[in-house]
Amino acid sequence: MEFESLKLSIDETVATIAFSRPEVMNAFNTQQIIDLNEATEIVKNDSSIRVLVLTGEGKGFTSGADLSENDPTWKDTKDALMRGYFPSINNIISMPKIVIGSINGPAAGIGAAYAMACDLRIMSEEAFILSVFSNIALVPDGGLSWLLARNIGYSKALEFAIEAKKIGSQECLQLGIANKVCSPENLESETQKWAQAISMRSPQAVSNTKKIMRDSLEKKFIQTYEDEANTQNSILGNDEFKEGVAAFFEKRKPVFK
Secondary structure: OOOOOEEEEEEOOEEEEEEOOHHHOOOEOHHHHHHHHHHHHHHHHOOOOOEEEEEEOOOOOEOOEOOOOOOOOOOOHHHHHHHHHHHHHHHHHHOOOEEEEEEOOEEEOHHHHHHHHOOEEEEEOOOEEEOOHHHHOOOOOOOHHHHHHHHHOHHHHHHHHHOOOEEEHHHHHHHOOOOEEEOHHHHHHHHHHHHHHHHOOOHHHHHHHHHHHHHHOOOOHHHHHHHHHHHHHHHOOOHHHHHHHHHHHHOOOOOOO
């Protein structure tokens, strides 16, 4: 499907959404907001897709909102955040498949929120995450306050936010924000190799693990314990489980359909 501000490509079980406004570091205008909502909805509802890669063309992941645009689509900032950005951010968080952020350059402003909303992140050595809002007398948005604090703790998240400090790729790796860091020239190939490897895993194991772990951030231990027990009870013995067990005893790689 063709989009004006991004590219959606599907290679068997792996989909890639690439922001394609490199001339403005993939800054979000209204069209890109609308396109991303639609593209993530397509991926979310396509059961043949097991992994989504989110990345940007050119030198940046996305530099955040395009402050030069004055579009009447949104009645105010709250409307843009709730009716504009939220659907795609929520799709990334809630879709029953893994979303890998392939961070090729700056992920700033609400771009940082999209990077942090992904389940996993691989970063170019030159990439960084930046909560730039305080430089223009604003607070983080797009859920970035929640996402950063949950990932690196309140004090470090507050420091990076109020001082608008870049979190470089190596520091992201040390903090656990980045799962992997590689050279810029190898980022695409390493991302696709990782995505393909994950796509070979059991879909029910991956999707249910994502949901349980995401939900655990807001639950007590016993609630998550019960979620695990209920999920295990519902999938134990089904076809995917049988294939996994058979492959284990036959000493081969499982083939999950």
